[in-house]
Amino acid sequence: MLWIDKYRPKRLDKLILNQEIGDNLSKLVATGDCPHTLFYGPPGAGKKTLIVALLREIYGAGAEKIKVETKPWKIALPSRNIEVELTTLSSNYHVEMNPSDVGYQDRYVVQEIIKEMAKSRPLDMKGQRGFKVLVLNEVDRLSKEAQASLRRTMEKYSAACRLVMSCTNVSRVIEPVRSRCLCVRVAAPSTAEVQRMLAHVAKKESLSLPDSLSLRVAQASERNLRRALLMLETCRVAQYPFTPDQPVQLADWELYIQEIASDIMQEQSPKRLFQVRGKLYELLVNCLPPTLILRKLVLELLKKLDEEVQHTALALAAQYEHRMQEGQKAIYHLEAFVAKFMSEYKQWSIMAFG
Structure with missing residues (x-):
């Protein structure tokens, strides 16, 4: 397992970075409801980690029992029938997908597939929240037509589902969608924070990490934590014990x-x-x-x-x-x-x- 996934915090109270955001989300969930949410920020800032921890906070450990499915969807249009293949990651309580993967047909995914999923409530309630969560990645890459359809879905099926979305550039998300969401900015970690995370992972792996090497990895990662951990893991494979002047391998x-x-x-x-x-x-x-x-x-x-x-x-x-x-x-x-x-x-x- 990659270190990125192995050491990803699964709970809001275990976050090493973005602790303030985690505390605020925890208080929000404790009130008994959760609005549509839009996380935005640069790659490797921690949006995925926050979403995983938020799902765990809402539904408990059941949200971690996930399966991956890739299946074709047949969509009947007035003039023709189309078939799109979409990969989803799902549990009993949530479905995660990337609608922009289907390109210009993304509006049909939003109009039909997401609408179909939004109608159904979680399969196994056991006293949990009475709504399903749809996690949509890279919503800023959706076409304007798809985003307009998404707005209507958010309004019509808000009783049965909540949308948790992530994007890099929030300015590419239309205003009607943004105004219906709790927008959470996830800033890129500083170089010092990236170093702190590298030191934390190195300690967990029982590795001796020189400060000069961790600094060069943090700087080469351009404040992208995912990239920094991949670089450190590559350095570990290339040479261990680490040396202070060890080269940092680019992708x-x-x-x-x-x-x-x-x-x-x-x-x-x-x-x-x-x-x-x-x-x-x-x-x-x-x-x-x-x-x-x-x-x-x-x-x-x-x-x-x-x-x-x-x-x-x-x-x-x-x-x-x-x-x-x-x-x-x-x-x-x-x-x-x-x-x-x-x-x-x-x-x-x-x-x-x-």
């Missing part, structure tokens, strides 16, 4: 994006664009979010650019990230960004160096 996909950035800077040609497109497509096939690929690629390019070209790169990134949100095929927008950047950079190079 393979990050090294691959660094390679793509180097390819772009070395040559700006149709042949090189074709090669870069293949590498980008390989990242997408391995289920990396396209916005993450674009963001990391831009950060790597910025390290190699003069200040006057950095502004152009950032403006292009913002433009194509917006198009990516509105469109369907991410590879088109990633390739268009690279092509446009290559054109702008080559034109600047000719003017600057003749």
